[in-house]
Amino acid sequence: MSGQVGAEAPRVRAGRPDPTRPSVLHLDLDAFFAAVEQRDKPSLRGKPVVVGGPGGRGVVATASYEARVFGVGSAMPTARARRLCPNAAYLAGRFEAYRAVSEQVMGLAHTLSPLVEPLSLDEAFVDLSAVHDDLDVERVTGIAEGFRAEVRARTGLTVSVGVGASKLVAKIASDLRKPDALVVVPPEEQEALLAPMSVRRIPGVGAVTGDRLVRSGLRTIGDLAAADEGELVRMLGKAHGSGLLAFARGIDPRPVVPEREAKSVSAEETFSTDLTDRVDLTERIRRMADRVAVRLGKAGLSGRTITIKVRRYDFSTLNRSRTLPHATSSAKEVALHAGELLDGVDVADGVRLLGVGVSGLSEYSQIDLLAEIEDPLPPVEDVEEPAGLVEGGSPHPYGPPASPGWRPGQDVVHAGFGPGWVQGSGVGRVTVRFEGPHTPPGRVHTFRDDDPDLTACGPPAYLPGEA
DSSP, X not given: OOTTTTOOOOOOOOSSOOTTSOOEEEEEETTHHHHHHHHHOGGGTTSOEEEEOOSTTOBEEEEOHHHHTTTOOTTOBHHHHHHHOTTSEEEOOOHHHHHHHHHHHHHHHHHHOSOEEEEETTEEEEEGGGTOSOOOHHHHHHHXXXXXXXXHHHHSOOEEEEEESSHHHHHXXXXXXXXXXXXXXXXXXXXXXXXXXXXXXXXXXXXHHHHHHHHTTOOBHXXXXXXXXXXXXXXXXXXXXXHHHHHHTTOOOOOOOSSOOSOEEEEEEEEEEEEOOHHHHHHHHHHHHHHHHHHXXXXXXXXXXXXXXXXXXXXXXXXXXXXXXXXXXXXXXXXXXXXXXXXXSOOTTOEEEEEEXXXXXXXXXXXXXXXXXXXXXXXXXXXXXXXXOOOOOOSSTTOOOOOTTOOTTOEEEETTTEEEEEEEEETTEEEEEEOOTXXXXXXXEEEETTOTTEEEOOOOOOOTTOO
């Protein structure tokens, strides 16, 4: 291991970041899902790759940098992405592979400091001041470079890192020179760095807020920093207006919090008569999910664990929960998972009370772009997991219509040819390319889609030093 990573382990100190030192590190794996696919599939290296729901209603989870040149980006409908970049490899996701890499990277982050706050599978904050006293620019640059080198050696992937005196500055810095970049912002230079940037760079400024600020003449962070607080409060509300003004002025006292208190945001409803209609109950879950999402949004929170509470006709109460690999504040996503949890509950004899809650709270959210492509779904406590989704496809080299059981990008193994991955399937056939992370680009063979010698398998092992 590099001498910079985990080189010292004095006592842990937690608290608000020191505004006079670059002590907060933000890591962001570059084009994460697509990068894992290119690593494991040599024939796709250097080519445009799009990971997401490949069906007509799917969305892009991640696009490789080769695909981004054509204008393909996250959250874009897959249909539009295909029009922009028809020759890309459109793959369904392999959540097991992404999760394994994420655990490796987060483990390396914990060698820098015990205070690591994951935001998603590919992103986290690290408080370096928890174990380091001598944090000047030179020192943190060495620590960050050692971490980046270790990530590349262990996983074969690149990570962009930003370091600053606060979460705000560190997160903005990590995005400035992607991919494969390190930006350390000395505290005395952060005002000059932030001032000319668009207000949309500030976390929490979405499309609606950004448009309102721009229409008011506040186009840059510098413009916002010079604005009158009273006007911002009238425009955006007290909490949001005052918070954005503080961010624009480089004020961000939020600590790096690895685990939060066990608290939740929830909504529940007691019915005047017992309900048995599952459609009605699902609609009530959707409305409660909307209420929960509004409360999360007002508090600037998101959560990883979604729970439903069901009190039956005989006053017995059931709780079912699902913990996601990311935090969310999306009403649609909360309703989706809560509805699936309800599907595992017998409601035939009547439901007196129904509730929806979100816990495992954090300050950031990431809409689950993997939700439509994940297979299987995240573990559910005491509930049988539903079957994985089946994606459709389109007539291009990497994604012909997928038949049930075979998804573009899926890992498989053949009794005669060994391990490979599905390029596409349809009309009773499946096409497989046989290669792995440590092989040259492989040969392609087509089989009947019910060939008994072809079976699904887990992701291939990546061995450091053999790439």
